[in-house]
Amino acid sequence: xxxxxxxxxxxxxxxxxxxxxxxxxxxxxxxxxxxxxxxxxxxxxxxxxxxxxxxxxxxxxxxxxxxxxxxxxxxxxxxxxxxxxxxxxxxxxxxxxxxxxxxxxxxxxxxxxxxxxxxxxxxxxxxxxxxxxxxxxxxxxxxxxxxxxxxxxxxxxxxxxxxxxxxxxxxxxxxxxxxxxxxxxxxxxxxxxxxxxxxxxxxxxxxxxxxxxxxxxxxxxxxxxxxxxxxxxxxxxxxxxxxxxxxxxxxxxxxxxxxxxxxxxxxxxxxxxxxxxxxxxxxxxxxxxxxxxxxxxxxxxxxxxxxxxxxxxxxxxxxxxxxxxxxxxxxxxxxxxxxxxxxxxxxxxxxxxxxxxxxxxxxxxxxxxxxxxxxxxxxxxxxxxxxxxxxxxxxxxxxxxxxxxxxxxxxxxxxxxxxxxxxxxxxxxxxxxxxxxxxxxxxxxxxxxxxxxxxxxxxxxxxxxxxxxxxxxxxxxxxxxxxxxxxxxxxxxxxxxxxxxxxxxxxxxxxxxxxxxxxxxxxxxxxxxxxxxxxxxxxxxxxxxxxxxxxxxxxxxxxxxxxxxxxxxxxxxxxxxxxxxxxxxxxxxxxxxxxxxxxxxxxxxxxxxxxxxxxxxxxxxxxxxxxxxxxxxxxxxxxxxxxxxxxxx
Numbered sequence: 328x329x330x331x332x333x334x335x336x337x338x339x340x341x342x343x344x345x346x347x348x349x350x351x352x353x354x355x356x357x358x359x360x361x362x363x364x365x366x367x368x369x370x371x372x373x374x375x376x377x378x379x380x381x382x383x384x385x386x387x388x389x390x391x392x393x394x395x396x397x398x399x400x401x402x403x404x405x406x407x408x409x410x411x412x413x414x415x416x417x418x419x420x421x422x423x424x425x426x427x428x429x430x431x432x433x434x435x436x437x438x439x440x441x442x443x444x445x446x447x448x449x450x451x452x453x454x455x456x457x458x459x460x461x462x463x464x465x466x467x468x469x470x471x472x473x474x475x476x477x478x479x480x481x482x483x484x485x486x487x488x489x490x491x492x493x494x495x496x497x498x499x500x501x502x503x504x505x506x507x508x509x510x511x512x513x514x515x516x517x518x519x520x521x522x523x524x525x526x527x528x529x530x531x532x533x534x535x536x537x538x539x540x541x542x543x544x545x546x547x548x549x550x551x552x553x554x555x556x557x558x559x560x561x562x563x564x565x566x567x568x569x570x571x572x573x574x575x576x577x578x579x580x581x582x583x584x585x586x587x588x589x590x591x592x593x594x595x596x597x598x599x600x601x602x603x604x605x606x607x608x609x610x611x612x613x614x615x616x617x618x619x620x621x622x623x624x625x626x627x628x629x630x631x632x633x634x635x636x637x638x639x640x641x642x643x644x645x646x647x648x649x650x651x652x653x654x655x656x657x658x659x660x661x662x663x664x665x666x667x668x669x670x671x672x673x674x675x676x677x678x679x680x681x682x683x684x685x686x687x688x689x690x691x692x693x694x695x696x697x698x699x700x701x702x703x704x705x706x707x708x709x710x711x712x713x714x715x716x717x718x719x720x721x722x723x724x725x726x727x728x729x730x731x732x733x734x735x736x737x738x739x740x741x742x743x744x745x746x747x748x749x750x751x752x753x754x755x756x757x758x759x760x761x762x763x764x765x766x767x768x769x770x771x772x773x774x775x776x777x778x779x780x781x782x783x784x785x786x787x788x789x790x791x792x793x794x795x796x797x798x799x800x801x802x803x804x805x806x807x808x809x810x811x812x813x814x815x816x817x818x819x820x821x822x823x824x825x826x827x828x829x830x831x832x833x834x835x836x837x838x839x840x841x842x843x844x845x846x847x848x849x850x851x852x853x854x855x856x857x858x859x860x861x862x863x864x865x866x867x868x869x870x871x872x873x874x875x876x877x878x879x880x881x882x883x884x885x886x887x888x889x890x891x892x893x894x895x896x897x898x899x900x901x902x903x904x905x906x907x908x909x910x911x912x913x914x915x916x917x918x919x920x921x922x923x924x925x926x927x928x929x930x931x932x933x934x935x936x937x938x939x940x941x942x943x944x945x946x947x948x949x950x951x952x953x954x955x956x957x958x959x960x961x962x963x964x965x966x967x968x969x970x971x972x973x974x975x976x
Contacts, residue, residue: 433668433877451870455868456868456869456870457868458866458867458868459866459867459868459869459875459876461608461609461867461875461876462609462654462655462865462866462867462876463866464585464609464861464862464865465862469501469584469585470501470502470503470581470582470583470584470585471493471496471501471502471503471504471584471585471586471587472503472504472506472578472582472584472585472586472587472607473489473492473493473503473504473505473506473586473587473589474506474574474586474587474588474589474594475489475505475506475507475508475589475590476508476567476568476569476589476590476593476594477489477507477508477568478490478507478508478509478531478535479534479535479538480519480522480523480534480538481518481519481522482761483705484615484616484675484786485589485590485615487786488589488615488675488786489505489587489589490505490535490539491543491676491678491854492587492674492675492854492857492858492861493505493552494539494543494545494547494550494552495545495854495855495857495858496858497547497550497551497552498545498550499858500551501551502551502581503550503551503552503553504553504554504555504579504581504582505552505553505554505555506555506556506557506574507535507554507555507556507557508556508557508558508559508568508570509528509531509556509557509558509559510559510560510561510568511560512524512525512526514560514561517561517563517736518561518568520734520761528556532554532556535547535554536548536554542678542680543678543679543680544678544679544680557570557571557572557574557577558570558571558572559571559572563736566707566735566736567593569593569597570594570597570598573598573599573600574600575598575600575601575603575606576600576601578606582606582607583606583607583608584607584608584609585607585608585609585610585611586603586606586607586609586610586611587611587612587613588603588610588611588612588613588652588653589613589615590612590613590614590615590616591612591613591614591648591649591652591653591656592612592614592618592644592645592648592649593616593618595648595649595651595652595890596644596645596648597894598648598652598890598894599891599894599895602651602652602887602891603652603653604652604653604654604876604878604879604883609654609655609865609867609876610652610653610654610655610878611653611654611655611656611657611865612649612652612653612655612656612657612666613657613659613674614656614657614658614659614663614666614783615659615783616783617662617663617781617782617783617805618641618645618663619638619641619642619663619664620663620709620780620781641664642664644890645664645666646666646667646886647886647889647890648886648890649666649667649668649669650666650667650668650882650883650886651878651883651884651886651887651889651890652878652887653668653877653878654668654865654867654876654877654878655668655669655670655864655865655867655877656668656669656670657669657670657671657672657674657861657864657865658670658671658672658783659671659672659673659674659675659783659784659805660673660783660784660804660805660806660807660808661804661807662780662782662783662784662803662804662805663783667877667882667883667886668877670864670865672860672861672863672864673784673808673857673860674857674858674860674861674864675784675786675789675857676789676852676853676854676855676856676857676858677786677789677790677793677852677853677854678790678854679853679854680765681764681765681790681793681794681852682793682844682849682852682853684765684793684794684795685793685794685795685843685844686843689795689840690770690771691771697728697771698728698729698730698755698757698772699728699771699772699773699774699836700727700728700729700730700772700773700774700775700776700799700832700835700836701729701730701731701732701769701772701774701775701776702715702729702730702731702732702775702776702777702778703731703732703733703761703762703764703769703775703787704731704732704733704777704779704787705733705734705735706733706734706735706736706737706738706741706761707735707736707737708737708740708741709781710733710735710779710781710782711777711778711779711781711782712731712733712737712741714778714779714780714801714822714823715731715756715776715778716741716744716745716748716756717823718778718823718825718828719748719753719754719756720748720751720753720754721753721825722753722825722829723825723826723828723829724754724828724829724832724833725752725753725754725755726755727754727755727832727833727836728755728757729754729755729756729757729776730756730757730758730759730768730772731745731756731757731758731759732758732759732760732761732762732769733758733760733761734760734761738758738760741758742758745757745758764787764790764791765794772796773796773797773835773836773839773840773841774796774797774798774799774832774835774836775787775788775791775796775797775798775799776799776832777791777798777799777800778799778800778801778820778822778828779801779805780801780803780805780822782805783805784805784808785805785806788800788806788809789809789852792809792813792816792841792844792848792852793844793849793852795816795840795841795842795843795844796816796840796841797816797817797818797835797838797839797840797841798813798816798817798818798835799818799820799828799831799832799835800817800818800819800820801819801820801821801822802819802820802821802822803822806819812848812851813848815841815842816841816842818831818832818834818835819831
């Protein structure tokens with residue numbers, strides 16, 4: 328029960344490309360397993376031998392312990408109901424590195440049966456049942472709504488991949504509605520940088536449609552693709568966009584067939600609207616981001632600064648919302664945590680322009696004085712920059728020119744750290760603002776160095792492979808798709824191992840350009856193949872029971888009741904969790920910030936304090952030596968202690 332250990336949660340090279348769901352009613356023993364029916368909820372302990380007066384107790388510590396216990400209870404409940412069996416598989420499964428399986432069976436709690444987890448054989452005897460009509464996306468006349476968390480010109484996965492997926496579905500003749508977040512112009516400057524500022528939705532839509540023509544080769548006006556917007560806000564503290572409006576109340580009459588939620592956990596953490604499976608025949612979640620790793624690099628203070636509490640909270644609410652709002656959850660790789668009714672499948676492709684570059688006659692490599700290796704990534708430390716700077720700082724590649732490109736909130740800090748490493752003679756790394764991956768400056772570079780372990784699956788890696796570049800990657804579950812299918816141009820190193828990293832980089836540079844892609848490799852990278860993999864991954868095959876979709880089982884409805892109860896029935900708890908997650912300042916922190924701006928606050932926190940203050944001699948009635956002073960270094964620890972205690976309370 329409770330939060331699984333790091334050993335249990337470790338990523339393995341396991342998973343399947345399409346899964347069948349065995350949907351059975353919730354067993355009798357679990358029918359009454361509800362939060363409000365649970366007794367206790369805390370761990371017992373010996374009574375105090377002596378009653379401590381209330382005024383001597385640590386109130387902040389008591390509140391922290393109570394809240395931690397409550398979060399632990401929620402995490403234990405979610406783990407027990409939604410992920411217990413799935414986590415057990417980690418300890419029962421053989422450690423042997425095995426190829427990915429074709430099918431995997433799911434039970435009514437969204438996890439595999441015990442037999443399939445312990446490598447015991449699971450048989451299908453007789454004709455295998457066909458998938459349900461609702462989950463068969465190959466049927467003619469299917470209509471799609473795609474809801475995502477980002478929009479161009481912010482070039483992140485949920486913006487680019489969701490758009491290209493919508494284009495290819497529409498190109499096949501399906502009616503598609505793409506719902507994008509609209510962020511006010513003031514916030515766009517932080518998001519888009521110099522890429523543009525749009526005063527209205529129409530101008531941003533025009534930019535997106537022009538991009539489709541120039542970069543994808545599809546005129547969105549010629550296919551049944553409609554773009555609709557929902558109001559959203561950019562939260563700089565966590566560098567993400569969150570909905571402001573309720574999209575479930577803004578659906579048109581024809582939006583009721585297939586819903587694809589790009590980043591389902593992100594979209595539903597604070598969702599207070601209607602339940603998606605009640606509005607659509609089939610609901611699919613595509614998980615883009617490893618939020619456990621991403622949030623660990625966000626620098627949380629207080630309660631969420633504790634990794635155990637943060638991971639418990641994330642696991643609990645992610646499991647709840649993915650079970651409550653989705654029929655199938657697609658994980659692009661086995662990296663990241665397990666989810667109810669999850670399928671491991673890469674449903675992304677690369678645009679044709681990258682494959683065309685790879686098919687052209689390649690330019691001569693740069694000479695030894697010019698960089699032949701490069702890195703491209705969003706300029707925030709969790710997106711591979713921490714690993715890159717750390718490995719380069721350990722030496723081994725000091726003589727290898729390397730250019731890195733990116734834009735984002737941590738750009739200045741990254742440039743500063745790279746300069747420190749150069750001054751120390753550890754690297755020849757140069758950092759530049761973001762460029763497009765097909766930019767002419769990268770054409771003579773034969774090797775992409777991508778040490779990131781924070782991704783679910785990195786699109787930049789796929790693009791580099793399409794352009795016949797060699798790629799240096801850590802041995803990590805997020806890279807399994809590439810290692811399995813492109814081993815002739817992948818150079819693997821052990822994560823965090825500087826000698827292994829240096830050896831892989833040098834080997835890749837020594838071999839130069841990769842050979843042309845084979846026909847199967849080209850097909851594997853295409854978006855046409857990615858759409859076929861999507862169709863396979865979301866099929867639901869009912870083996871037993873009365874339900875036809877995963878979202879109908881009692882555990883999924885229980886998850887919705889739990890989440891809706893927190894969001895609507897306990898607004899104070901919902902606000903507490905939201906403020907903590909989005910790093911909003913509490914009333915205590917607001918008061919403390921105002922106090923810092925006062926004269927005495929500035930004096931205590933930034934300068935020396937003269938004691939006593941001027942004019943106190945007459946007030947006290949006796950002389951005081953004017954050279955009696957208290958150094959700032961003596962008072963600052965006390966001030967910080969008071970600040971910490973106030974924040975905890």
